[in-house]
Amino acid sequence: MTTVLETCRIPPPQGGAAELFLPLSFFDMMWLHFNTTRRLIFYRHPCSEVEFSNTIVPNLKHTLSLTLQHYLPVAGNLLYPLHTDASKPVYRYISGDSVSLTIAVSGLDFEELVANHARESDQFYDLLPRTPKMAEEENYQIVPLISLQVTLFPGRGICVGLSNHHSLSDGRSILGFMKAWAMISKSGDDEVFVSRNGEYMPFFERTVCKDSRRLNGIFWDVMKKIPFQPAATHPLPTNRVRASFILHQSNIKTLKNLILSARPNIDRVSTFVVAAAYVWTTLAKSLGPAGDEDEVFIFGADARGRRNALFDPPLAVNYFGNCLGGRVVRVEHRKLVAEDGFVVAAEAIGDEMKAKIYDGDEFLKSPENLLTEMAKCKDIRALGITGSPKLDFTEADFGWGEAEKVEFLSLDGAGYLMSLFNSRDGDLAVGMSLTKEEMETFASMFAIGLYM
CATH class of the missing domain: 3.30.559.10 (Chloramphenicol acetyltransferase-like domain)
Structure with missing residues (x-):
């Protein structure tokens, strides 16, 4: 019912920071094993496949790249240590990292999907991106932090699907990223976003509280004992x-x-x-x-x-x-x-x-x-x-x-x-x-x- 047109990688623009490392706070460690947060945002915007492919998709790709230069950790990965007694997990962005973006068109019933009555849960997963598989690098598992899918319902609407590793951020931070991408997409560039940075520009520095070292140690001691197995993005059938x-x-x-x-x-x-x-x-x-x-x-x-x-x-x-x-x-x-x-x-x-x-x-x-x-x-x-x-x-x-x-x-x-x-x-x-x-x-x- 849903056809994938392409899956591509969107990096931040060239010329930005070459790398960025962020340690996980105890707030982040708490969610290491609650792996994937999955959201679908539906828009009633009738348009043709031609307009979608020739106008909307190129703009979304361009503006996603512009957005990522302000949200570099989103384009990076979680590095989870293979030897948990030797090191702790960390977020890393290096030049060349990117976000997976899937473009699709669906024959599913848009009106049914946005209704309130009970509907089979399994059908919604057609609209959710599949997270790229983990890789290994030296002593770490490399876990992508976010993936996106934009799906057209011809003549009806558009759905933006988001899958992110829960340890990366809570709802407020992900909403900030999505609103930034939307604002930049609507205007075509990031000038409006930058001009309002007091309200929207994300702050990444891991502020140290008076008890950070002790708390980080306590939470990591608990979390490292749990086998690290990122959840499937498509846990089907849901039977829900x-x-x-x-x-x-x-x-x-x-x-x-x-x-x-x-x-x-x-x-x-x-x-x-x-x-x-x-x-x-x-x-x-x-x-x-x-x-x-x-x-x-x-x-x-x-x-x-x-x-x-x-x-x-x-x-x-x-x-x-x-x-x-x-x-x-x-x-x-x-x-x-x-x-x-x-x-x-x-x-x-x-x-x-x-x-x-x-x-x-x-x-x-x-x-x-x-x-x-x-x-x-x-x-x-x-x-x-x-x-x-x-x-x-x-x-x-x-x-x-x-x-x-x-x-x-x-x-x-x-x-x-x-x-x-x-x-x-x-x-x-x-x-x-x-x-x-x-x-x-x-x-x-x-x-x-x-x-x-």
């Missing part, structure tokens, strides 16, 4: 369906009022808390009994520009890399599925955020504790979250307008993961990937819960 669920502003207001009426002493109820708690409790009810054991909700908080226990001053808002402080919330299953389970979940998430994130003396305090907390979650049913309304990939405008839809294919992995993003009409969209049977039950309970 994916769907999006809309929380309208009226729904969010009603849910906030429900929490405040039950817990009037709560200081603040955010949209994030409402959405996370509602999805968590709906999922717990739809999956059925989990005994008297706890269930877990795992989320991250961006540490950039936020007062915290490690960095003074805080890390720059344009810092490129991973910069998330992880939090784990535990609630007994029987409490989650009780009549007031939604309120209980919201209170638990809100309390964790207030105590461990909003309090700058506690945020990022003893981050190594997360390793122990995550180990304890191994055999417990857990829901994680990716994406954020504050990180809006639909804003990456290549000249085709804002994106119609964003799909996070990373949801298809083992366990349970939700995505959270803005829908085009200003409401909030929740993405889920479940088995067909699980999705039918979840969808029914999601709708019923909003109108009880």
Whole structure:
């Protein structure tokens, strides 16, 4: 259904830096074995194959090269040591490195792909680039950090697919790269981007915190004991369906009022808390009994520009890399599925955020504790979250307008993961990937819960 027209390598322009080495921080090491993040960004932009091949593709290639000169690590590789006791992983760019770009045309149904109802997950992988295979060089495995695919749906739209190694960066940094490429593509050169560098220019230096050496050692001691096996970009068959669920502003207001009426002493109820708690409790009810054991909700908080226990001053808002402080919330299953389970979940998430994130003396305090907390979650049913309304990939405008839809294919992995993003009409969209049977039950309970 999808035909690859070409796969090429796009390097930064000649004349730039000959090489760049970046050590991994403990933030980055945390994600070494959560290998691949996969996103698809859909644009409603009707055009012909001739216009696509003769105008759009040459511009995308040219502007991708211009963008990479400002994002050299993206064009480089992860060097993972074959002998982990002798050295640590590092990011390296050297002259000649490049990014894989695939150009394709698809006969898949564009309208079906951007719809909200349950659809077979496997079909979306036609639109995702295949990451080049690892190579070996002296004492290192060489792992490409990013690959891209641009797919035309003739007369309908365009999809930009992105696959990146998770250790390279979190969502904010990748969004910065995509918005930079889009801005440069829309204008045809990088003058606008450079003129606004105070807002957009990435900052790569690995700022050393007062505890960096100890923390880097702790995280590396744990990560190096896990066999390094980059995940396949196309883990097929997924045996999943994916769907999006809309929380309208009226729904969010009603849910906030429900929490405040039950817990009037709560200081603040955010949209994030409402959405996370509602999805968590709906999922717990739809999956059925989990005994008297706890269930877990795992989320991250961006540490950039936020007062915290490690960095003074805080890390720059344009810092490129991973910069998330992880939090784990535990609630007994029987409490989650009780009549007031939604309120209980919201209170638990809100309390964790207030105590461990909003309090700058506690945020990022003893981050190594997360390793122990995550180990304890191994055999417990857990829901994680990716994406954020504050990180809006639909804003990456290549000249085709804002994106119609964003799909996070990373949801298809083992366990349970939700995505959270803005829908085009200003409401909030929740993405889920479940088995067909699980999705039918979840969808029914999601709708019923909003109108009880």
